[in-house]
Amino acid sequence: MSKEKPLITPVLLAGCFIILVGFSIRASYGVFQIPIANEFGWPRAEFSLAIAIQNLAWGFGSPFFGAMAERMGDRKAIILGAILYALGLVLSAGATTPLEHQIYEILVGFGIAGTGFGVILAVIGRASSDDNRQMSLSIATASGSAGQIIGPPAAIALLSLMEWQMVFIVFAASILSVLVLLPFMKAPEMATKDEIEESLGDILKLASRDPSFAMIFIGFFACGYQLAFITAHFPALVTEMSAPVESYGWCGDLGITTTAALGGLSISIIGFANIIGTLVAGWAGKKYKKKWLLSGIYAGRSIVSAWFILTPITANTVLIFSFALGFLWLATVPLTSGLVAHIYGLKYMATLYGIVFFSHQLGSFVGVWLGGVLYDDYGTYTFVWWVGIAIGIVSAIIHLPIKEEKKILPQ
Numbered sequence: 001m002s003k004e005k006p007l008i009t010p011v012l013l014a015g016c017f018i019i020l021v022g023f024s025i026r027a028s029y030g031v032f033q034i035p036i037a038n039e040f041g042w043p044r045a046e047f048s049l050a051i052a053i054q055n056l057a058w059g060f061g062s063p064f065f066g067a068m069a070e071r072m073g074d075r076k077a078i079i080l081g082a083i084l085y086a087l088g089l090v091l092s093a094g095a096t097t098p099l100e101h102q103i104y105e106i107l108v109g110f111g112i113a114g115t116g117f118g119v120i121l122a123v124i125g126r127a128s129s130d131d132n133r134q135m136s137l138s139i140a141t142a143s144g145s146a147g148q149i150i151g152p153p154a155a156i157a158l159l160s161l162m163e164w165q166m167v168f169i170v171f172a173a174s175i176l177s178v179l180v181l182l183p184f185m186k187a188p189e190m191a192t193k194d195e196i197e198e199s200l201g202d203i204l205k206l207a208s209r210d211p212s213f214a215m216i217f218i219g220f221f222a223c224g225y226q227l228a229f230i231t232a233h234f235p236a237l238v239t240e241m242s243a244p245v246e247s248y249g250w251c252g253d254l255g256i257t258t259t260a261a262l263g264g265l266s267i268s269i270i271g272f273a274n275i276i277g278t279l280v281a282g283w284a285g286k287k288y289k290k291k292w293l294l295s296g297i298y299a300g301r302s303i304v305s306a307w308f309i310l311t312p313i314t315a316n317t318v319l320i321f322s323f324a325l326g327f328l329w330l331a332t333v334p335l336t337s338g339l340v341a342h343i344y345g346l347k348y349m350a351t352l353y354g355i356v357f358f359s360h361q362l363g364s365f366v367g368v369w370l371g372g373v374l375y376d377d378y379g380t381y382t383f384v385w386w387v388g389i390a391i392g393i394v395s396a397i398i399h400l401p402i403k404e405e406k407k408i409l410p411q
Contacts, residue, residue: 019143022115030236045376046098052366059113065110066119066350066352088106092104092168138278138283149268213344216339222392225367226305227367229367229388233375270322302396305385336356342406
């Protein structure tokens with residue numbers, strides 16, 4: 001009788017740490033909006049476009065790194081991702097024009113693709129038992145939220161000690177350090193390389209003709225739009241609040257006395273709340289249909305966002321909004337990746353989830369870029385905020401007709 005695999009394994013722990021470091025860096029980019037714009041006298045749209053390009057490159061790179069992991073090995077994909085990530089950060093540290101930042105963020109985006117959810121979740125999924133898989137994916141996703149808690153405050157602390165250019169160098173060294181964990185990233189292969197070469201085209205054709213796959217693809221656009229817009233612009237929105245932080249008791253109790261500190265704290269609160277939300281999503285994903293849960297999460301995000309923008313913005317509403325949205329933040333990732341694995345199997349999870357994730361990153365590009373452009377034009381984020389609410393409602397609706405049943409795959 002075979003012994004059941006435990007939930008917590010070396011693969012899960014190593015994968016969580018890699019995601020944590022990568023997401024700590026990525027989540028801190030909003031903190032650099034104002035310092036970089038002020039140093040060079042750029043409009044907000046310039047660095048916003050760089051972050052948007054980073055998100056788009058992340059999306060483009062995800063299916064390619066997924067296919068590379070399946071054909072050439074997971075470790076090679078992770079090594080290449082970490083090197084590109086570090087190279088993009090080092091080059092960005094020396095950038096003095098918007099175009100340079102925008103070009104170098106392509107490398108950073110590809111680096112995130114190689115060290116992020118697409119590759120790591122596929123390894124963890126293969127290494128987990130059927131009973132533990134949904135919760136393993138949720139724990140790994142929650143590690144991204146832990147990075148979100150650590151990243152912005154760490155970036156703010158480092159900025160108090162050194163110039164932003166040196167912070168980027170520190171980040172580059174940090175992402176390279178995760179490579180020491182590669183010996184632990186072992187998972188059983190679902191197919192030989194020859195089998196993958198023979199049947200990958202067939203599974204891609206099957207997925208491309210499946211309406212459910214199209215609905216998952218379209219629905220994930222909203223997730224990217226909402227998350228990337230908030231990550232890139234919310235710290236700046238909070239920093240430029242007209243009301244003084246000292247006027248509100250909660251922030252004083254937390255030792256927060258400036259709007260800049262509140263902006264960084266808001267992203268960390270989102271990350272903290274999402275650890276809870278993601279683990280709850282993992283538990284619920286074993287008991288209820290994932291499509292219903294995803295629909296509810298997108299609807300909930302739109303409701304919370306509408307409340308925030310319709311309510312006078314104070315330090316207290318920032319804290320409430322951050323926690324409420326955080327609970328729904330990355331909870332979509334284990335459910336969406338789990339849905340792909342459930343319908344299409346584990347053999348091609350990295351590639352198929354990478355394709356779906358491309359839609360997520362298209363949404364990220366639009367959210368970050370549009371936020372910067374409309375802010376420069378109108379001096380407010382209100383319109384782009386309402387666009388995100390509308391997109392969330394569409395996503396909540398489009399998940400409902402998905403057929404959550406296993407497909408007959410090519411042998």
